[in-house]
Amino acid sequence: MDVINLTIDNKPVVVKKGTTILQAAKEIGVHIPTLCYMKLEDLNIENKPGGCRICVVEVEGRRNLAPACCTEVHDGMVVNSHSIRAINARRTVMELILSDHPTDCLICAKSGNCDLQNMAHYLGIRKIHYEGEQSHYRKDTSPAIIRDVDKCIMCRRCEMMCNEVQTVGVLSAINRGFNSVVAPAFEMNLDHSVCTYCGQCVAVCPTGALTEVDETGKVVRVLSDPTKTVIVQTAPAVRAALGEEFDMEAGTLVTGKLVAALRRLGFDYVFDTDFAADLTIMEEGTELLNRLGKHLAGDKNVKLPILTSCCPAWVKFFEHQFPDMKDIPSTARSPQQMFGSIAKTYFADKLGIKREDLVVVSIMPCVAKKYECGRDEFKVNKNPDVDYALTTRELAALIKISNINFRTLPNEEFDNPLGESTGAGVIFGTTGGVIEAAVRTAYELHTKKELPRLDFDELRGMEGIRKATIDFGGTPINIGIAHGLGNARKLLEEIQAGKSEFHAIEIMSCPGGCIGGGGQPYHHGNAEILKKRQKAIYQEDSKKAIRKSHKNPYIIKLYDEFLGHPMSEKAHHLLHTAYFDRTEEKG
Amino acid sequence: MPKIKLSDSTINIIKGICAEFQNKESELINVLHKTQVKLGYLPAEVQEVIARELHSSVARVYGVVTFYSFFTMIPKGEFPISICMGTACYVRGAEQVLSEFKRQLKVEVGESTSDGKFSLNCLRCVGACGLAPVVTIGEKVYGRVAPTQVKEIIAEYRQGNIQNDVKTD
Amino acid sequence: MTDYRMHILICGGTGCKASDSNGIREKLNYFINEFNLEDEVQVVLTGCFGFCEKGPIVKVLPDNTFYTEVNPSDAEDIVKEHILKGRPVKRLLYKNPKNDYAVTSANNIDFYKKQIRIALRNCGFINPENIEEYIGRDGYAALGKCLTENTPEEVIKEIKDSGLRGRGGGGFPTGLKWEITRYVSADQKYVVCNADEGDPGAFMDRSILEGDPHSVIEAMAICGYCIGADTGLVYIRAEYPLAIERLKIALKQAEEYGLLGNDILGTGFNFKIELRYGAGAFVCGEETALIHSMEGLRGEPTVKPPFPSVSGYMGKPTNVNNVETFANIPVIINKGANWFNKIGTEKSKGTKVFALAGKINNVGLIEVPMGTTLREVIYDIGGGIKDGKEFKSVQTGGPSGGCLTKKFLDTPIDYDNLIAAGSMMGSGGMIVMDEDDCMVSIARFYLEFTLEESCGKCNPCRIGNKRLHEILCRITEGKGTLEDIDKLKVLSDVIKDTSLCGLGQSSPNPVLSTLANFEHEYLAHVNEGKCPAGQCKSLMKYEIIEDLCTGCTLCFRNCPVGAITGERRVAHFIDQSLCIKCGVCFDKCKFNAIKLN
Structure with missing residues (x-):
């Protein structure tokens, strides 16, 4: 292996050939500020346009300054990362960026979490010497995402996410020069585009140019309405990330504090989406076994693989891009929607109130969930099964403004009957989790035997596409897992070409699954955070007394009292859905 | 943006052009060139067809169309007027000629007159620096244009003394 | 050109075509038919002769008679007098402006005397649409020599x-570039010809492609042989329809003659050339941007390394040279490196083509040995400043270059001297300015160009140039401050130091060089609210001198915006709030009653 010897800030460094100045500096603890650059280690995600020019450093013998993020080191290189020349250039470039950026930081959704703001602070910018014309664009509000493009700094992270990682292709740099900006085709609104609302653009935007639709105000209003019973469900990935918003170490599980906080916010019942995840497994697992059984019996009409359908961005993705395959995914609704549907029927009945007087709020790691709960098929007489979906970040904001000291809250338990869950429900929050949960149940239902083990390491990890074969008592079941829509596309194209070897595939839109969702606390390009969240999810699972969905006593009770059996007519009506061809919807 | 409904024959023309370039995404610029020659401009609906045929995203196509000054989403006027703003023309007074055209036609650069007769654009060096400042109308080149001539030049076209000699293919 | 007794060459360059050289051709052919001379005389539309100022140009061979400013109506006399009777048409001959003597032969015209034409060797001598004429002048001999006698x-x-x-x-050594690309191993390599000439005021590449397309084709094939590529791509401006047309014809002919395609000259070497069209983006002159554009993407440059020689078109090693560079190659092979390197200066060998324009008598395309001084170019070849005005500055290098003053007139032109003088060679635009040109406005003009052409990828170029332009606008509008001048300097330095590609790294050069050489003009705008050249409209004021005004109403009638009021025989008045400073009143007034402040 070729090694390179160089000096950075008078310190000798030895690195591999092909290393950038930025990486080499990092190895010896020299911090070089970056803005557009972003790398999610192990996820194959890197944004390196070399456009912001904040990371410029002085290299001896070179005419101009070098961008550290995309300049490879060479032998004998002498780098000065913080020379007066570099610092002045960096500050001037920063002033230029700020000269074309609104200064409404005080009321910006990103305030306190903004990479640009932090950079201005880090570089000690106190005055903008080069004020001039600013770019102005129309603000675009969709059901889930707001684009305030005046705040775009052309870092191209969103464009990279939307095209290279997600292959959705809604965002592109348009125009050129001072007029260039990232936007959908014809600068149309997102809700006219093929946007899936996965929110990965929001997750990586360094400024307030892309944010989620803020619904905290609406939730506060219903909470203070005495005529409404307001219940809340919280998704599995939220508990593994919310602590970060309160300066807790990434990967700290805050389930108990989360419940306590929601109760203090005034929710009448605090429930768990994990319960609905267990329900999803009952329906989806049964559907899988049905289709598998028919397939193994030689029925040529049954289509395999079956694809999971928990992720609303994924659903919208295939409705736009693969409408010919809309009969392949499971018809099971997502846990959020199953919860809403059960809450406004079964639970409302139990309370003896009308569905209109029951408000269901969900706390989600996701921005697409905002879009999902607004879909017409999830409404009864225009009343949605889920009224509001807040992101993890919005919940954190609510907790903060409510003067709740989150870190000192006691651990509290979810309410019943919709708050009891198994370890299988918890792992829905990470890539590989849904299919592992399904395997735990489907195996036992299929073989009528108890699983010898519950941890399926072969299904876990961060690889974009993973494959495993599980022995279902003599029947080998091929399982595929994809996270990130670009990876999903690859598996879909295999199916289209008739080359797919899988019986079942789990798909999650966001890299890492819901733990990396577009509504989670910002990771600021640190993939370690995602891994720690994933670890926390499996930790919660392993601590659970019950780890198989079909063993959840409240699920058993729900079927006994209300639904009958999985895939029953009632279950079909309340827990399943249909998909639509959306190819003509754009433009 | 007003919606246009493309006729089947137009769609087929576009499809044919894409097929000529093996429907390859990397041939996007060639496809756009050829389509613009055929149709005169590249409205949104045309870009959508091209994106579909080349298995590309509309955003990408639009990103490319808006990057290059040669591509236009607005139909050109019957008589497209271009003022050369190359340096040689500039130092010989092209700017004054341009402002006179703007004033006479009451349009800005990149716009067309409301009757669709004229569109006004700038271009960089037609390579006729000896004739600076230069104005082209369609294929016709006017050399050593003075601001005072602008009115008559426009009038010639208005009165129909000069026929449109723009090649359509 | 063997079979005919005489040839009449008509310049088919853009400038002359704009002045109806096609019409001349039609008329000439008409009269040649009329007098049954079809078998004796051939009329050829050639590429640019270079002497655009005096276009349209017609040249008669073999006697090399040079006619200038020819009209279609002159065709009859040329045929009747010159072709039939052997008497040159005197009134069409070029007249030496120094003594008014008519010059018969092109060789005796000052404009051509100091030129050495290597890249332009065939422009104006051959019919670019006929491969045989190219072959007749040693065409494809170099390719044959390389393929049969030399190793790469x-x-x-x-x-x-x-x-x-x-x-x-850039001035990067061509041989070295080829060598680097040759030694990168890959299954596929490409030769790219950059014909996306975007520099406003430069048109040499266009003239070469229009006048001598085969020289570029031949050179690309030689390059392909050297680096191990079987495919060449010409990235050409779509705005150059004639160049595209002639290139297409030339490619077809070269294929027919077996000079392109498979097994060229029976040597087993394969080479084909395809066209790719530029679509109006100056930044695509930058190699990486050009490659992205050929791949169907936005023409945004990427950070180098990797250089195209290692990873270029479709990720494959790609050698990019421009048209003029290629046009030199066959001559170097034919005449030898030792012949070529005797021309020029120590570090800049050979010749350079310049597009000479602006306030100069002989606008045109010239080719001079490296090391020729600016004075020789401007005064001997260019014939001095137009209308007897005072020379002020010459701008070289286009939007990336700088403005040079009198003190550089005796500087020998080469890559390094121009950089040392604060400008650069660029692609060869050379714009001469006189006392009437405002240097702040010139800087603003170039910034306006960069602003429009910046791709927008990096912040210093996207926003920095916008701010530079805004400051320059303020100064030319009389709203600038001394602080603004400081800002121009600081900002320019940072933009140069931090921009991603060559466009941004050189975009402040026009500002810096005008500041260095003409700071007093900036200061006059800022401190005194005056434009010394009288160009900046906001700082100008047309006023009527009451004592001189006779009230003839001529200005009143001609003012396009109705800013002038006044009764007949009573002194008129200009309303400054309405005046657009077009200067019509000033020009029309017969009594010098309008003054310009």
Whole structure:
């Protein structure tokens, strides 16, 4: 292996050939500020346009300054990362960026979490010497995402996410020069585009140019309405990330504090989406076994693989891009929607109130969930099964403004009957989790035997596409897992070409699954955070007394009292859905 | 943006052009060139067809169309007027000629007159620096244009003394 | 050109075509038919002769008679007098402005005397649409020699020894570039010809492609042989329809003659050339941007390294040279590196083509040896400043270059001297300015160009140039401050130091060089609210001198915006709030009653 010897800030460094100045500096603890650059280690995600020019450093013998993020080191290189020349250039470039950026930081959704703001602070910018014309664009509000493009700094992270990682292709740099900006085709609104609302653009935007639709105000209003019973469900990935918003170490599980906080916010019942995840497994697992059984019996009409359908961005993705395959995914609704549907029927009945007087709020790691709960098929007489979906970040904001000291809250338990869950429900929050949960149940239902083990390491990890074969008592079941829509596309194209070897595939839109969702606390390009969240999810699972969905006593009770059996007519009506061809919807 | 409904024959023309370039995404610029020659401009609906045929995203196509000054989403006027703003023309007074055209036609650069007769654009060096400042109308080149001539030049076209000699293919 | 007794060459360059050289051709052919001379005389539409100022140009061979400013109506006399009777048409001959004597032969015209034409060797001499004429002037001999007598290494050595440097602007040694690309191993490599001439005021590449397309084709094939590529791509501006047309014809003919395609000259070497069209983006002159554009993407440059020689078109090693560089190659092979490297200066060998324009008598395309001084170019070849005005500055290098003053007139032109003087070679635009040109406005003009052409990818170029332009606008509008001048300097330095590609790294040059050489003009705008050249409209004021005004109403009638009021025989008055400073009143007034402040 070729090694390179160089000096950075008078310190000798030895690195591999092909290393950038930025990486080499990092190895010896020299911090070089970056803005557009972003790398999610192990996820194959890197944004390196070399456009912001904040990371410029002085290299001896070179005419101009070098961008550290995309300049490879060479032998004998002498780098000065913080020379007066570099610092002045960096500050001037920063002033230029700020000269074309609104200064409404005080009321910006990103305030306190903004990479640009932090950079201005880090570089000690106190005055903008080069004020001039600013770019102005129309603000675009969709059901889930707001684009305030005046705040775009052309870092191209969103464009990279939307095209290279997600292959959705809604965002592109348009125009050129001072007029260039990232936007959908014809600068149309997102809700006219093929946007899936996965929110990965929001997750990586360094400024307030892309944010989620803020619904905290609406939730506060219903909470203070005495005529409404307001219940809340919280998704599995939220508990593994919310602590970060309160300066807790990434990967700290805050389930108990989360419940306590929601109760203090005034929710009448605090429930768990994990319960609905267990329900999803009952329906989806049964559907899988049905289709598998028919397939193994030689029925040529049954289509395999079956694809999971928990992720609303994924659903919208295939409705736009693969409408010919809309009969392949499971018809099971997502846990959020199953919860809403059960809450406004079964639970409302139990309370003896009308569905209109029951408000269901969900706390989600996701921005697409905002879009999902607004879909017409999830409404009864225009009343949605889920009224509001807040992101993890919005919940954190609510907790903060409510003067709740989150870190000192006691651990509290979810309410019943919709708050009891198994370890299988918890792992829905990470890539590989849904299919592992399904395997735990489907195996036992299929073989009528108890699983010898519950941890399926072969299904876990961060690889974009993973494959495993599980022995279902003599029947080998091929399982595929994809996270990130670009990876999903690859598996879909295999199916289209008739080359797919899988019986079942789990798909999650966001890299890492819901733990990396577009509504989670910002990771600021640190993939370690995602891994720690994933670890926390499996930790919660392993601590659970019950780890198989079909063993959840409240699920058993729900079927006994209300639904009958999985895939029953009632279950079909309340827990399943249909998909639509959306190819003509754009433009 | 007003919606246009493309006729089947137009769609087929576009499809044919894409097929000529093996429907390859990397041939996007060639496809756009050829389509613009055929149709005169590249409205949104045309870009959508091209994106579909080349298995590309509309955003990408639009990103490319808006990057290059040669591509236009607005139909050109019957008589497209271009003022050369190359340096040689500039130092010989092209700017004054341009402002006179703007004033006479009451349009800005990149716009067309409301009757669709004229569109006004700038271009960089037609390579006729000896004739600076230069104005082209369609294929016709006017050399050593003075601001005072602008009115008559426009009038010639208005009165129909000069026929449109723009090649359509 | 063997069979005919005489040839009449008509310039088919853009300038002359705009002045109806096609009409001349039609008329000439008409009269040639009329007098049954079809078998004796051939009329040829050639590429640019270079002497655009005096276009349209018609040249008669073999006697090399040079007619200028020819009209279609002159065709009859040319045929009747010159062709039939052997008497040159006197009134069409070029007249030496110094003594008013008519000059018969092109060789005796000052404009051509100091030129050495290598890249332009065939422009204006051959019919670019006929491969035989190219072959007749040693065309494709170099390719044949390379393929049959030399190894690629030997050819590369020859190019390296010749000292040829890239003519597109950067001046990178061509042989070295070829060598680097040759030694990168890959299953596929490409030769790219950059014909996306975007520099406003430069049109040499266009003239070469229009006048001598085969020289570029031949050179690309030689390059392909050297680096191990079987495919060449010409990235050409879509705005150059004639160049595209002639290139297409030339490619077809070269294929027919077996000079392109498979097994060229029976040597087993395969080479084909395809066209790719530029679509109006100056930044695509930058190699990486050009490659992205050829791949169907936005023409945004990427950070180098990797250089195209290692990873270029479709990720494959790609050698990019511009048109003029390629046009030199066959001559170097034919005449040898030692012939070529005797021309020019120590570090800049050979010749350079310049597009000479602006306030100069002889606008045109010239080719001079490196080391020729600006004075020789401007005064001997260019014939001095137009209308007897005072020389102020010459701008070289286009939007990336700078403005040079009188003190540089005796500087020998080469890559390094121009950089040392604060400008650069660029692609060869050379714009001469006189006392009437405001240097702040010139800087603003170039910034306006960069602003429009910046791709927008990096912040210093996207926003920095916008701010530079805004400051320059303020100054030309009389709203600038001394602080603004400081800002121009600081900002320019940072933009140069931090921009991603060559466009941004050189965009402040026009500002810096005008500041260095003409700071007093900036200061006059800022401190005194005056434009010394009288160009900046906001600082100008047309006023009527009451004592001189006779009230003839001529200005009143001609004012396009109705800013002038007044009764007949009573002194008129200009309403400054309405005046658009078009100067019509000033020009029309017969009594010098309008003054310009």
